[in-house]
Amino acid sequence: MAPTAAHPHRGTRTEVDVVVVGSGPNGLAAALVLAGAGLDVVVFEAAGTPGGGLRTEQLTLPGFWHDVCSAVHPMAVASPFFRAFDLPAHGVELVQPEVAYAHPLDGGRAGLAWRDLERTAEGLGPDAAAWRSLFGPLVARWQSLVDLAMSDYRSPPRDLGSAVRLAARTVEQGSPLWDVRFRGEVAPALLTGVGAHAIAPPRALAPAGAGLLLGTLAHAVGWPLPRGGSQAIAAALLAELSRRGARVITDHRVDSLPELPAARAVLLDVAPRGLLRLAGGELPPGYARQLRRYRHGGAACKVDFALSGPVPWAADGCDRAGTLHLVGSRTEAVRAERAVAAGRHADRPYVLAVQPGVVDPGRAPAGRHVLWTYAHVPNGSTMDVTDAVVAQVERFAPGFRDLILARHVVTAAGEETRNPNYVGGDISGGATTLWQLVARPVPRWDPYRTPLPGVYLCSASTPPGQAVHGMAGVHAAARVLRQRFGISVNPLDLVRGHVPQLR
Structure with missing residues (x-):
């Protein structure tokens, strides 16, 4: 009918x-x-459990709790919906790593994005002033920036100045001008790692805008993790729905x-x-x-690890980061993401890693740790890229292999099997x-x-x-x-x- x-x-x-x-x-x-x-x-x-990407399960060994999809939640603090809902008031504890995200490089170096913008800039040597001038005006008006980015794009921005500032920086970082601002290697790599969250070649307008927004939030509100895992966010929403009389039918x-x-x-x-x-x-x-x-974009192959101890990062400060971008220099990041966009597996893929134990030791038995990783792969990939992921972590944390107790992998094609919204493993929805x-x-x-x-x-x-x-x-x-x-x-x-x- x-x-x-x-x-x-x-x-x-x-x-x-x-x-x-x-x-x-x-x-x-x-x-x-x-x-x-x-x-x-x-x-x-x-599914048997509500929440979609907001689920936490024992994927490797008993007592090791892994986020099934999303793990780190700057928008849980920043988005207009979650600001109105107020997760802490509903029992969700958002714990903040000292370092929102880190970007290790060869030779024991790393860029560290602290919650404090000034401290971050001071660690970037010749690019301190460049980082400060890039993000300072955005951080100062972060709420207007988020309201703009989280709109339906069908009404004019209420804060035109913030829109212009973001647009100008997006054009800069999404074009051949993106290196003009920087003199060193660490700062551009640090920024490119954030833009690559879009699973797209980072020197383009949309990924550049996404990177600037996420980078701004790192300094404005942090990149927190919910204590106990992302399921805590879903549980809070479900409890309020029940209180309001709504019904949720699973399976x-x-x-x-x-x-x-x-x-x-x-x-x-x-x-x-x-x-x-x-x-x-x-x-x-x-x-x-x-x-x-x-169009659906690049995809993710997810690999979760149960570890006997913390990841032995070579660079100082990486052990204090909740999130790490493992790909190397800006040039290497571009090469890896362009390969994925062209339908090829990168030899050294972009790996997004999260170590919840930095702020939430209850995710694993005492003394043990979990490591959450995604590697970017072509849409529809059926390849298990665990070896490439291990190699990228080992590259920046020698001895990592010796800590692995168990692993759990879901290929890009497997992501769609688990959740039909992730078409071909595209966890971005397009x-x-x-x-x-x-x-x-x-x-x-x-x-x-x-x-x-x-x-x-x-x-x-x-x-x-x-x-x-x-x-x-x-x-x-x-x-x-x-x-x-x-x-x-x-x-x-x-x-x-x-x-x-x-x-």
């Missing part, structure tokens, strides 16, 4: 107000907003929209490919063609390009509303894109409230609980 405007799904009776498919951070954020408006909300999750894979309960609105925390599958041919041909053209930041998943003024009446997308494949921030869910929920229920309200007020009942 084709959906109708009054009842987007089967039957003639509205069984619930809202159905959310997918319990990732965006799906949970959308559900929280809508439940805060007094709506009857039910969330369906295919329930949805194969088509008609099988859902009748509802006035359906929000899908799925990739464009997931929408095509669920719609089953009901989408207009033109819109369906645009979804099929949506290729990180300037066009796809604004026009994801299709170039429409309302990117969340689909042509099916009452059906909306709210995944990382909609603005503002990747990372654990919840804002795609917030933006989609605001449209649902206005368009389906006639409620015009600041959705963040509903997150705060300032408007608990509107019906």
Whole structure:
């Protein structure tokens, strides 16, 4: 049966107000907003544990707790959704490493991004002033910067000055001008390592912007880890959803929209490919063609380690960092990411490593440690790159191999098997390009509303894109409230609980 405007799904009776498919951070954020408006909300999750990328499991050995996907959460402090939700008030302890991120180089050297901007600059020798001038104005206005980056990209920035400052630096670092500012090797490597989080060649506008935002947050709010693992964030959101009367049903894979309960609105925390599958041919041909053209980017092969002791980093300060970027110089980072973009495995891949035990020793038995790593690989890769990951860690931490008690690997193809939103292992929800930041998943003024009446997308494949921030869910929920229920309200007020009942 084709959906109708009054009842987007089967039957003639509205069984619930809202159905959310997918319990990732965006799906949970959308559900929280809508439940805060007094709506009857039910969330369906295919996995046995809700949370999407916000899950923590014993992947290697008993007592060793590994984050399944996301591990470090600057947006848990910075995003408008989490600022409104207030994780500490909901029992989540965000612990801060002294060094937000480190970038080791050969010869026992490393760039260290301390929470303190001045201390970071002082460690960069000839590039101290360059780092200070690059990040100082951004750190001073970090909240405006985050609000801009976490918007739906459909309204003018409220702080035009911050937008101009970010744009100017993005053009600089995303173009052949990117080396003009620096004189040494450490500072440009440190910055390139952050930009490579986008899993795209870093000398481009979108990765440069992402790197500048993440670099700013390192000095403004830090890169914290939730004590006990990322599951703590999901647990806090789920507890509040329960308090507001929403239901979350796990182990329930949805194969088509008609099988859902009748509802006035359906929000899908799925990739464009997931929408095509669920719609089953009901989408207009033109819109369906645009979804099929949506590009997915580079992927990740995840390797988790149980260790008998801390990683023996050669460079001072790396043992105090929560996150490390293991790839070497700026030139090596560019070479590795270009290989991935061209569909090749880099001989020395970019490896993103997190050592939770620096601030959260409870992740492993006493004296033991866990190490979380991702290596960037081509989309759809079936290759186990554990040996390359071990080699990159060993390169900067001689003796690392001798500490390995157990390992657990998920290839890029395996990532999609675990979570269909990670198409080909693309954990970013789509290729990180300037066009796809604004026009994801299709170039429409309302990117969340689909042509099916009452059906909306709210995944990382909609603005503002990747990372654990919840804002795609917030933006989609605001449209649902206005368009389906006639409620015009600041959705963040509903997150705060300032408007608990509107019906």
